[in-house]
Amino acid sequence: MDSLNINQKTLLWLSLSGISNDKMSKLLDYFGSAHNLWDNFENEKLNLTILKTDIIDKLSENKSDFEEKLLEKLNIKKAEIVTIYDDEYPSKLKQIEGAPNLLYYKGNLNFINDISIAVIGSRKATSYGKWAAEKLTKELSEIGVNIVSGLAVGIDTIAHKTALKYNAKTYGIIGCGINVVYPKKNLELFKQISENDGAVITEYPFDIQPVAFNFHARNRIISGLSEGVLVVEAQEKSGTLITAGHAANQGREIFAVPGGINSLYSKGTNALIRDGAKITLSIDDIIEEILELKERVKLQNAFIDLSTLTDDEIRIMDSLKSGKNTVEELRQEIKMETGELLGNLTLLEMKGAIKVSADKISLNI
């Protein structure tokens, strides 16, 4: 990052001086724009009731010399920032209440507006939870869904790792400064996420340590970045359920994996289901609820291999589209030997384009 625009400069300055996101929003409201805030802060600072005087002093003190130091720091850590005024800012996040004004991130945000599902769960997952997280994440990854999670241990780690393994973009939202790796053993995972077209994202400035309250707040970003939140395992009172609560407030779909009623780690998820979360037995349950995803899967099945179809196969597809649906009809329409036709039908079936049953052949659309 070479230089900052005025929005970025203003918000960074506020963030660095320890202004919380709420206060930041209030200040912006007060001044009308970041530009105005930057220009008129000194004139107005005595009238500000939003901030305590020591903070105002700190802001004044920081205003002149923070920029260069910070740019250097960002460059060393290979981190970048994006503000709510920038085009790169995740569009889904803009819609939520209390959207972070400033995000620090490592990696890139090129794909962050694609369909994403948050996969979250307990840190102390059971083997069932781990298995379910891996299976569902794998299947979601395979249909090209982004996986968002919280880079904590347990389910989060499995979600990220599985997504990476199956070439999905994955975004890790953390509750500390971008230069703080927590938990330490996920250092390698941090690196891989940012190097594989995903990103590690936080709203906290440098050096902020992971404290409980931060995690609480970052959960709204996890749900905010996703179309739906899949809760794999959760205890009765847990951060995971808080995320689910955020999701509900933000109008996101909530999916929960059911578990045994005697399992401590499924109490939360089972309660979610009781309260109206969608029970998730396979990713079909997720696909069904998310319209864009449903459309995409349909398209994938119908067109994913059209480029690889041979001329004969395309002729068969065309004929099927025109309403022919038995071997006899196809044979007459495209004048192909029965044997050859049957062979081509197998190939089409394997490509997922059609379904062959005894009485008819149907398109998989």
Added chain:
Amino acid sequence: MLSKIKTCVLYGLEGYEVDVETDLSGGLPNFNIVGLPDISIKESKERVRSAIKNSRFDFPVSRITVNLAPANLKKEGSQIDLPIAVGILTASKVIKPVDDETCIIGELSLDGRINAIDGALPMVISMRNNSFKRAIVPEDNKEECGAIEGIDIIPVGSISQLVSYLNGELTIDPFIYKYDFSLKQDYYSEDFSEIKGQPAMKRAVEIAAAGMHNILLLGSPGSGKTMIARRIPTILPDLTFEESLEVTKIYSISGMLSNKGLIVKRPFRSPHHTSSRTSMAGGGTKPRPGEVSLSHYGVLFLDEIPEFPKSVIEVLRQPMEDGKISISRASGSFTFPAKFMMVASMNPCPCGYLGDPTHDCSCTQRHIDKYLGKISGPLLNRIDIQIEVMPVKYDELKDDRVEETSEEIKKRIVKARNIQRQRYKDIGILTNSELSTKGVSKFCKVNKESELLLKNAFEILGLSARAYNKILKVARTIADLENFENVETKHIAEAIQYRNLDRKYWR
């Protein structure tokens, strides 16, 4: 006075030479047969006596002892009537001594006429192999025996005719029946062109016939399973002379030769599902071939295969593997050939309408599972092609489109069979279905692309592992039908279509 006449008894399909020794001696008139005769031979005493009398010869008034040598071999069958009568007449000097290169078989009727016997053909063949020069056979058996070369067939109708012949007063020309197997044969009243529509089923059946693959037809009532099965013999290559002889032998000992001559039609056997194990495998105190042998070189059609008792189905396993069946009885062990193409049909569920678009199925899942469970894995393993058939729609039925005739299909099959025979001439098999696992990897090599297709098919379509070799064998036959040297990807792709029941019903 002593006389010795050569005749023959059958064990399975093998004929054994038997000497009929007759001795006339003084003492109280008496008639004894020794040498392990069974009841049918003991009874022949009465037939022989009446037949000789009614032919206006004198029945000797003396002590008659007939010995059947070798004495340790059990003998049965009414064909010994005639040699006993000839033995008595020779011993009483009505007939000149008969040379030992002539064998005599035939059953007597009380008026002196000679009746047809069962198993004349295998007896004559065995006697020819034992270097007999001449066989005297009943008039009614001459057609089946006439085709055998290397032995003169002398057909006789009555004792008096035979006496004149043996005394040189009458000449009977050896009967020769020439079959021209190269001629176009048209024995079947059914034809493939009568089946409207159903291209996939026809294709599957054609492939099955070309590679002699066993096939399972699954479909609701009225979908034409039986109709197509009955027409399979019409597309199989014509029997060769050797094959015809073998089939005729089996029918000969079963007494099932209706048209007398050699059997030239491929057998089609359709045993009912109430058939017993013995009727299927063969057996009985006097072992007779069962259905598996009667369908040798032809088609064994098992309609409604789940209705067959498990024990009956299980006896099919040996013949399907070895092409023959061994039956062990107290009297010995018999082996009959049984190389057949099995065509099985079944409904998809007990009521028959599962998956039928026009009827409701009234079965519970439990019933369906139980029904399908009757087909054991080992049996399924031996069925290369499975195809699901659907009822024909009305407008396809009334359609007067011209369908291919059996003749046209047969031509392609004959071609494919020739290719197979040529390829396997060194390993002693005739068709792809007989390939062993080793043979499959040698003769059904596939390229990388096909390998990948197969791998994907297993994963995506959920085929079971047992399908692997079957697909390769069937693909080999498809390649042969299309005259391809190597199995190509498209052949594999088509072969996969013929395993779709595997994934749907027996997953």
